[in-house]
Amino acid sequence: MDVALLIDELKATFWSVLTALVPLAVFFAAFQIFLLKLPRGDVRSIVIGSALAAAGLFLFLMGVAIAFLPFGRAVGAALGALEQKWLLLPAGLLLGYVTTWGEPAVRILADQVDEASNGALPRRLVLPTICIGVAIYTGLGLLRIGYEIPLLYLLVPGYVLALVILWLSDTTFAAVAVDAGGVATGPLANTFLLALAFGVSGAIGNQDPVLHGFGLVALIALAPIISVMTLGLLVRRKEARKEQ
Amino acid sequence: MISELKQRLSEASRAVAPLFGLVCLLQFTLVHAPAALFLQFIAGTPLVIGGMMLLFMGVEIGILPMGRFIGAALPRRGSITLIMAVAFAVGFAVTVAEPDVLILAGQVERMSQGAINGTIVLYVVALGVGTCVALAMARIVYGTSLRLLLGTAFAAVLVLSFFAPSAFVPLAYDAGSVTTGILTAPVVIALAIGLSSVLAGRSAAADGFGLLGFASIGAIIAVMIMGMVMQ
Numbered sequence: 332m333d334v335a336l337l338i339d340e341l342k343a344t345f346w347s348v349l350t351a352l353v354p355l356a357v358f359f360a361a362f363q364i365f366l367l368k369l370p371r372g373d374v375r376s377i378v379i380g381s382a383l384a385a386a387g388l389f390l391f392l393m394g395v396a397i398a399f400l401p402f403g404r405a406v407g408a409a410l411g412a413l414e415q416k417w418l419l420l421p422a423g424l425l426l427g428y429v430t431t432w433g434e435p436a437v438r439i440l441a442d443q444v445d446e447a448s449n450g451a452l453p454r455r456l457v458l459p460t461i462c463i464g465v466a467i468y469t470g471l472g473l474l475r476i477g478y479e480i481p482l483l484y485l486l487v488p489g490y491v492l493a494l495v496i497l498w499l500s501d502t503t504f505a506a507v508a509v510d511a512g513g514v515a516t517g518p519l520a521n522t523f524l525l526a527l528a529f530g531v532s533g534a535i536g537n538q539d540p541v542l543h544g545f546g547l548v549a550l551i552a553l554a555p556i557i558s559v560m561t562l563g564l565l566v567r568r569k570e571a572r573k574e575q
Numbered sequence: 576m577i578s579e580l581k582q583r584l585s586e587a588s589r590a591v592a593p594l595f596g597l598v599c600l601l602q603f604t605l606v607h608a609p610a611a612l613f614l615q616f617i618a619g620t621p622l623v624i625g626g627m628m629l630l631f632m633g634v635e636i637g638i639l640p641m642g643r644f645i646g647a648a649l650p651r652r653g654s655i656t657l658i659m660a661v662a663f664a665v666g667f668a669v670t671v672a673e674p675d676v677l678i679l680a681g682q683v684e685r686m687s688q689g690a691i692n693g694t695i696v697l698y699v700v701a702l703g704v705g706t707c708v709a710l711a712m713a714r715i716v717y718g719t720s721l722r723l724l725l726g727t728a729f730a731a732v733l734v735l736s737f738f739a740p741s742a743f744v745p746l747a748y749d750a751g752s753v754t755t756g757i758l759t760a761p762v763v764i765a766l767a768i769g770l771s772s773v774l775a776g777r778s779a780a781a782d783g784f785g786l787l788g789f790a791s792i793g794a795i796i797a798v799m800i801m802g803m804v805m806q
Contacts, residue, residue, distance in 0.1 A: 351758045354668040359641055366648050373640070380637015387629025388757060390622050398619025399594075405608040406601055429593040435627050436757045438590060439634055443764050448780035482745055487736060494729045502721045503781040509725060509788020514760050516752040521675065523594075549748030552791065 337397075344392045352385050391435065395522050403523040407530020410473070419473040419531065427469025427551075430523050431462040436514035444507050452507065456562065461511045464558025465551050469524060472547040476531050482546040489553045496560040504563025511555035516548055524551065579632065587627035595620055634761050642762040646769020655716055658770070659709040665766070666708030666790055669759040670701040679750055691805055696798070700750050703797025704790045708763070711789045715770055715782045725785070728792045735799040743802030751795040763787055 359377065363369060369377075410422050431437055437458065445454040468489075475485055497505055528547040602613055649658050670676055676697060684693035707728075714724055736744055763786050771782035 350672045351669075351756050354672045355638075355641075355758060355762060358665065358668065359645070362645050362648070366651070367644055369644060373644070377637045377641045377644075380633045380635070381641070382633070383629050383636065384633025384638050384758060387626045387631070387633055389626065391626025391630055394619045394622030394624075394626055396619075398616045398623060401612060402598060402608065402616045405612060406598065406606050409601075409606040409608075425597060426594075429597050433590045433594045435590070435630055436760045438586075439631070439761050440764065443639075443761070443768070444780065444784065447768055447783045452780065482748075483736065486748065487733065490729055490733050490736075494726060494733070497722055497726055497729065500722075501781075503778070503784075505725055506721055506781060506783075506785030506788075509792070510760075510764065510784045510786070511788075513752075513787035513791050517757055519594075521752075546745055546748075548752045549745065552748070552752035556788070 340396050341393065344389055344396065348385050348389045348392065351388070352381065355381070392518060395518055399519065399523040400526050403526030404530040404533075407527040407532075408534045409530075410527070411477070411531035411534025416474070416477040419477045420470045423470035423473035424466045426527060427524065428462045428466035430469075430519055431465040431515055432458070434515065434517040434519045436517040437461055437511070440507075440510055440514045448503070452503070457507070457511075457559070460558050460562045461515055461555040464511075464554035464556075465515050465520070467558070468550040468554035469547065472550045473528065473531055475546070476528060477535060479535075482549065485550060486553065489550070489557065493553065493556050493560070496557060496564065500560045500563045501567065504560050504566075508556045508559035508563070511559045512552045515555045516552050520551055521548065524548075580628070583628045583631045584624070586631065587624045590627060591620065591624050630757075638758065638761045639765045642765025643769035643772075646766040646771075647773045649766075649770055650716070650773055655713065658712055658716060662712035663705040663709040665705075665763065666793075667701045667705035669756060669763075670704045670794070671697060673756050673759075675756075676700055676750070679746065691801075696801070699797050699801045700794045703793040703795075705793075707789045707793025708786055711786045712767070712770065715767060715777075716774070718777075721781070721785050725789065725792075728789065728796070732792060732795050732799075735796060735803075739799040739802045740806050743799060747795045747798035747802070750798045751791040760787055763790070 363374065406426075410419060413419070438454075441454040441458045441461070444452050444457050468485075471485060474480075475482070500508075525548060598616065602608060602616075645661075649661060677693075680693035680696040680700070684691060684696070710724065713719075714721060735747075739747065764783060767786050768779050768783035771777045771779050774782075
């Protein structure tokens with residue numbers, strides 16, 4: 332990698348971590364002064380923890396920019412050049428699954444759900460469910476780029492489906508589901524899967540890669556909403572059967 | 576501390592390992608990218624794992640407790656206005672700070688050939704997010720049905736998809752997915768869990784979640800409405 336490019340990347344990553352951290356810091360400071368008045372020990376661990384998280388985020392984003400962004404594009408270009416376009420479906424399924432499996436915010440959410448539900452919604456159930464949802468929609472999303480199907484043909488039925496399942500599901504699952512949709516589009520998906528989509532779209536040619544690539548992100552945000560609420564329905568059915 | 580570090584390291588490695596393995600497999604079977612690019616990939620992966628390890632530790636030690644303390648302190652003054660104002664401020668501030676939202680705003684400006692100012696887009700999205708976070712917080716306090724709130728929001732998104740100018744629709748959906756940053760997600764969740772923990776007779780699982788997702792729907796609706804107003 333070019334040294335000048337690397338320095339540019341370092342600067343950009345540093346700024347994006349800083350802009351993510353500053354509003355939080357200001358917010359906490361205001362609360363601490365006017366309302367919280369926490370003892371010094373608590374403040375110290377919050378400051379240390381936030382600094383650790385910021386340093387970690389910096390390293391993580393740098394690593395993603397160096398490793399996953401350029402390679403995602405290479406993988407996407409190779410996939411887009413394939414003669415058999417249907418292969419985009421299994422490739423999207425696999426890549427969507429493993430990318431979400433590595434998405435840090437998805438893990439944080441799954442941990443929080445596990446804790447808040449006292450283990451009733453264990454992480455080993457929630458995490459794979461989110462991954463499966465994203466996997467299916469990444470597969471369909473890549474296929475859509477390959478066959479040039481309009482985005483709304485996937486998004487509108489998806490939202491209709493989400494509305495229908497929402498009608499049937501429990502509040503807890505509905506709540507967790509929409510949050511899962513928010514965290515699934517984290518830094519890894521936004522770089523690796525987006526680069527993948529750009530690569531596929533670019534290799535197929537005759538398309539605006541920006542428009543097609545971003546469409547995939549919109550699909551990824553919708554996917555876990557459907558899969559987590561479906562999990563909720565399955566869990567409830569199993570419980571109902573147990574009671575009989 | 577050391578055992579904690581080890582545990583986080585093993586978690587981060589297990590998180591990244593499948594993706595790493597799959598990419599390596601694809602490289603040798605299908606992609607055949609230049610060796611330099613592949614080496615760059617190999618070199619960046621330890622950064623990703625190390626960064627994730629620190630991030631997980633920091634979130635546990637600092638970010639989650641911060642959110643929980645603030646959430647639990649909010650009802651102390653007994654003012655719903657304060658709670659909603661704080662929720663709005665959080666939603667607004669984190670959206671304005673999110674780098675991806677800026678990129679999106681630039682796109683809207685380009686798409687409309689400069690007719691729509693990017694800065695306006697930024698504030699419209701932030702307004703949508705802030706309003707939705709405030710509504711979601713009020714819901715926790717009053718115990719309103721989340722399904723009703725979500726159902727209305729989803730239906731609004733669907734209806735607006737057909738009426739908003741077609742160039743705005745994909746952008747609106749993008750706006751929905753760029754609003755939840757990795758540091759803000761745990762804060763917002765912890766905030767809601769903290770708030771729910773001090774209200775009597777609530778389940779943290781049902782109350783603590785939904786804010787983030789609701790925030791992104793707010794962004795979608797805001798951009799679509801803006802598109803309709805602009806035309």
